[in-house]
Amino acid sequence: xxxxxxxxxxxxxxxxxxxxxxxxxxxxxxxxxxxxxxxxxxxxxxxxxxxxxxxxxxxxxxxxxxxxxxxxxxxxxxxxxxxxxxxxxxxxxxxxxxxxxxxxxxxxxxxxxxxxxxxxxxxxxxxxxxxxxxxxxxxxxxxxxxxxxxxxxxxxxxxxxxxxxxxxxxxxxxxxxxxxxxxxxxxxxxxxxxxxxxxxxxxxxxxxxxxxxx
Numbered sequence: 270x271x272x273x274x275x276x277x278x279x280x281x282x283x284x285x286x287x288x289x290x291x292x293x294x295x296x297x298x299x300x301x302x303x304x305x306x307x308x309x310x311x312x313x314x315x316x317x318x319x320x321x322x323x324x325x326x327x328x329x330x331x332x333x334x335x336x337x338x339x340x341x342x343x344x345x346x347x348x349x350x351x352x353x354x355x356x357x358x359x360x361x362x363x364x365x366x367x368x369x370x371x372x373x374x375x376x377x378x379x380x381x382x383x384x385x386x387x388x389x390x391x392x393x394x395x396x397x398x399x400x401x402x403x404x405x406x407x408x409x410x411x412x413x414x415x416x417x418x419x420x421x422x423x424x425x426x427x428x429x430x431x432x433x434x435x436x437x438x439x440x441x442x443x444x445x446x447x448x449x450x451x452x453x454x455x456x457x458x459x460x461x462x463x464x465x466x467x468x469x470x471x472x473x474x475x476x477x478x479x480x481x482x483x
Contacts, residue, residue, distance in 0.1 A: 303329075305370050305383040311364050318360060321346060326367065331374040341366055351378075415457060422450035 283312050303310045317326045323342040330338055343362045349356035361382075369379040391411060398407040426446040433443035 277301070303371060304381070306364075308368075310368050310371055311382070312368055314364055315360075317342070318345065318363070329367065329371045334370050334374060338367060338370065338403070419451060419457075422446070422453050426450040 276442055305311070313325050313329065317323055326338060326342070341363060348359035360382045365382060368382060372379045373447055391407070391414070393412050394407045398404045426443070426449075429439070429443040429446045432439040434440065
């Protein structure tokens with residue numbers, strides 16, 4: 270048991286080290302909240318560990334990853350029974366591994382577990398919508414934020430356009446505002462007219478490449 274405990278300690282340290290090194294390169298690509306401590310994946314894992322039943326967790330991973338999760342789940346149950354410190358360490362290692370495998374199965378990078386408050390307000394509202402059975406508040410929030418974003422960028426582009434031909438610097442200021450405005454609208458339009466994969470997968474990457482051409 271000491272050996273298992275030591276291995277978990279080392280592996281958790283490795284995961285945290287890797288997280289701190291690679292996270293800055295991937296943070297712009299991470300939008301979902303399945304990698305937060307209060308996200309649906311970790312919540313499911315917590316409940317499953319307390320009940321000793323791995324079944325509810327399996328929906329979060331691909332079929333070919335089931336065995337790895339089942340094996341680790343059983344090991345975690347053994348280690349967490351050895352005391353509070355062992356339980357906390359074993360649970361965290363299980364959460365880290367589960368989320369990493371889940372995101373890998375969806376073609377998304379894993380950058381470590383995020384704090385509970387690292388969730389976009391829109392995603393929180395989406396969860397509330399499912400819990401309440403009505404999407405009205407979510408639609409209102411998205412409409413308001415979208416309208417605000419378009420208007421702000423449009424007004425900036427419109428104002429700088431007036432002086433675009435006065436000198437080179439003024440022209441560059443307009444171009445920057447124009448790019449921000451049109452790219453913002455393009456991203457919105459692509460999102461509402463396309464069926465994108467979970468975690469901005471292959472199609473999302475194609476959209477980004479297209480935007481970078483401008």
